[in-house]
Ligand SMILES: Cc1cc2ncn([C@H]3O[C@H](COP(=O)(O)O)[C@@H](O)[C@H]3O)c2cc1C
């Protein structure tokens with residue numbers, strides 16, 4: 001793997017350190033002193049401890065300034081008839097997000113989350129729209145069944161767009177980052193990335209995306225197989241895998257994760273697209289894993305495969321199959337709740353509640 005150590009990606013990778021094991025142990029100790037049977041808050045306790053390990057403090061601060069970056073990109077593999085929607089829906093949905101009409105716009109106010117729509121790789125022109133960030137690296141990927149989706153340089157530049165956005169978000173006060181995307185055809189790219197990075201058969205990583213029927217689903221599996229046969233991707237070279245199979249928005253998400261971890265800020269994954277990006281990003285920097293939360297399980301089979309490989313539990317399952325960042329948004333109150341438990345609960349000693357009876 002050749003990444004220039006002086007590049008933004010190289011510097012970001014080397015600035016990420018493992019999460020704080022002392023703070024983790026202190027948080028675990030505090031969980032046992034709080035007025036509840038130890039472990040009774042289940043995953044909420046695990047999340048709280050992970051938040052402490054991320055920021056190095058017990059209790060951890062309750063995240064109050066969330067930013068959801070929505071990376072939009074088009075896919076050359078669209079040509080293989082792997083989605084049942086017109087390609088122009090990508091740009092149309094990005095514009096819809098700018099004007100407040102997408103699912104994430106409806107869900108974000110519950111947590112005060114800012115939405116940052118980003119053109120990182122749309123195929124065609126994009127009209128002006130409020131809040132749109134124009135950071136295009138190239139105009140859509142190439143069809144990965146024919147050639148590489150993009151060059152290594154483009155893959156790195158797209159990752160660096162994500163890193164720079166995370167830098168900007170944190171500089172502006174963001175204390176938790178959420179990953180989102182839109183890109184018709186992108187579940188095919190994600191299935192390919194997950195299959196390649198985990199060595200799993202594409203039949204097990206490929207799902208129906210935005211509503212493929214049985215025939216289209218089988219075509220998607222075949223397309224993924226062809227892509228993997230053509231490129232023979234090497235999981236020890238995550239940048240090469242990403243360049244071969246795409247997409248630009250997945251690269252942007254990977255960078256956003258790395259950028260968050262470099263600032264010791266938690267990052268919430270969304271569905272199958274961000275899970276595929278997380279495999280690439282943790283391949284580039286394994287210590288990233290301590291900063292990631294898996295927002296939800298969802299319907300796409302690739303999510304389960306990816307989360308098992310990453311070793312991350314999903315925080316909830318609302319049977320979502322939308323993307324955009326919708327599942328990450330729904331997980332945020334759970335993460336906030338976990339931080340509040342460590343901050344606001346009384347200890348047995350403080351509250352005068354008797355401890356467990358020794359047997
Ligand atoms: C109206 C609409 C809004 C969406 N918002 C997210 N997606 C989701 O569906 C797409 C992936 O599914 P596939 O791989 O089957 O094309 C991505 O854009 C993803 O964000 C949408 C899809 C549609 C149709």
Ligand SMILES: O=C(O)c1cccnc1
Nearest residue numbers: 209210271272321322323
């Ligand atoms: O898991 C997801 O995020 C997802 C599933 C289907 C379509 N688009 C996104």
